[in-house]
Amino acid sequence: MDYKENILRYEDYCRLRESAAWLNFSKEQTEKALNNSLYTVVAVEDQQTVGMGRLIGDGLYYIIVDVVVHPAFQGMGIGSKIVDMMIAYVDRETPCGGRSSIQLTAEKGKEAFYEKRGFKRIPHEFCGSGMRKVIRK
Numbered sequence: 001m002d003y004k005e006n007i008l009r010y011e012d013y014c015r016l017r018e019s020a021a022w023l024n025f026s027k028e029q030t031e032k033a034l035n036n037s038l039y040t041v042v043a044v045e046d047q048q049t050v051g052m053g054r055l056i057g058d059g060l061y062y063i064i065v066d067v068v069v070h071p072a073f074q075g076m077g078i079g080s081k082i083v084d085m086m087i088a089y090v091d092r093e094t095p096c097g098g099r100s101s102i103q104l105t106a107e108k109g110k111e112a113f114y115e116k117r118g119f120k121r122i123p124h125e126f127c128g129s130g131m132r133k134v135i136r137k
Contacts, residue, residue, distance in 0.1 A: 001045055003081060008040035012049035016068040038062070039089045041082045045073065053082040055089060062090050064104040083117055105130060 010031055014024050024030065034040070036056070043051035051069040055062055064086055069078045087102065094100040106114050111121060122130045 001043055001050075001076075001078065001081075003085060004042050004044060005085070006037075006040050008034055008037070008042050008052055008054065009049075010034060012042065013052065013066070016049065016052050016070060017066070019070045020068045022068070039086060041085045043069070043073070043078045043082060051078040051082055053079075053086055055086045057090075059093065060100060062086075062100060062102045064102060067104075079113065080117075083114070087117065103130075105132070 010027070013030060013034060017024050025033070033056075034054075037054045038057055039055040041053050042049045050073040053067040054065050056065060057063055064083065067079055067082060069076075069082075090100050090102055102119075104114065104119065106119075115121070120127075122128070
């Protein structure tokens, strides 16, 4: 398995989201989002992208999004490697004496996967509930 940085393509993004039964966004939105990603990781097997993850943020706050591994390749540590690479990116970008916050919304039932990597469920002693609003047109 090869892991490549910052080469996530629109076609692979859409195909992987579909493999997870996730809805895709408009092409215009998706291309803009991919271009504005701080960091992306793809897992490639036999010249086919089989996993992906995106990191977005501003240098203080980071959000891990779109972590998807094609169902035929799940259980092989691919998602773990992708998330670990994104965490390592934030670690490298955080200056000595600085502090960064990495956030995400886990798919239902996948919380333990992220807890193994040091993420805490919200709410907890410092944070209230995560919140979300979706706008559809």
